[in-house]
Amino acid sequence: MYTKIIVICFIPLLIFTGCQQSEGQEVELTISTAASLIDVMEEIAEDYEKEHSVSITLNAGSSGKIAQQIQQGAPVDAIISADEQWTNRLAEGEHIHTDTQQAIVENTLVLIASEGNNKSIEHLAQLSIKDDASIVIGDPDSVPAGKYARQSLQQAGIWEDIEDHLVYANDARQVLTYVESNNADFGLVYTSDAMVSEQVKVINEVGANTHDTIVYPAAVTSQSTNPDEAEAFLDSLQSEETQEIFKSYGFKLEQE
Structure with missing residues (x-):
């Protein structure tokens, strides 16, 4: 199974019909991610697909652009930004489930x-x-x-x-x-x-003291049609194994 990657500045808006996944059917998730995450997320998503009945499409772009897409109603299940500012804006507009917000990794x-x-x-x-x-x-x-x-x-x-x-x-x-x-x-x-x-x-x-802490916050979007599966995927990013993958790509773990 191959993870689909979209590196674009716009996702066509879709009208959701409210159809439910039938039992045993593969769940499709669209994850919007900061451009700086695309390489590591491709590996992580492919590993996750091997262990779960999930197909993941990655939509990569600047944090501002992917947040704006969600504000405009784009069919995205979760966002991983490179700046808390943008996820906070989405929270203020009720575009994400705030109880799913979590910091994934940091950078320098x-x-x-x-x-x-x-x-x-x-x-x-x-x-x-x-x-x-x-x-x-x-x-x-x-x-x-x-x-x-x-x-x-x-x-x-x-x-x-x-x-x-x-x-x-x-x-x-x-x-x-x-x-x-x-x-x-x-x-x-x-x-x-x-x-x-x-x-x-x-x-x-x-020097890290010359700028704000570079943290990657994530959350499930309010328009997700598979919020439980999207949250499960975000939670998996906190596992020790996945955090080590992030580290191998040059990211900084929060506890370091």
Whole structure:
């Protein structure tokens, strides 16, 4: 069985007829996930499908966009965001079951460059003197990685100096693509993103005290047609075995 992945910015809205799953029939779940989770979630979803009568479709995008899809009534069973801000907004609008909210894992932020880039940066503040350098971050208004990047650059006191040199990406993975293709000299991404690419190198680990804690909250949506199965899947993400899979992809476990 193969997990279906949708990396898009829009899910067509469907009209639900209220049909019930017949006994023994495979349950279909659509999980909207932050773009930075797509690689690890593909492995986790495939493992879960092998043990359960469930077919999982992953819809990946920026946390802001996948939250907006749910606000618009998209047929999604659960969301895993990269920022509590967006799940809190969904809770305020009664778009998720708040009793299913849970933090899954955490992440850290790093500064990357392409493997062929010989420029050295020991501290973020040094970016302000690289006047000819282009820097890519996620759009801070919709991409959590971009919001955290802006916080760190503000903390370093260089945001205003380099703002004109910034390129905004649609999600965390697009930041990686810009640097891989040498369309930007530097990028601020999650550690987990940097680990999946052999074409970039980490040149600076950003201090966790320079930005909000990077946590991935999850919840079952109010429009889910299979809320019990969706919650069971989210609960499975807390298992020791699954948490170790997250760790192998560069994510940080909450207890660490």
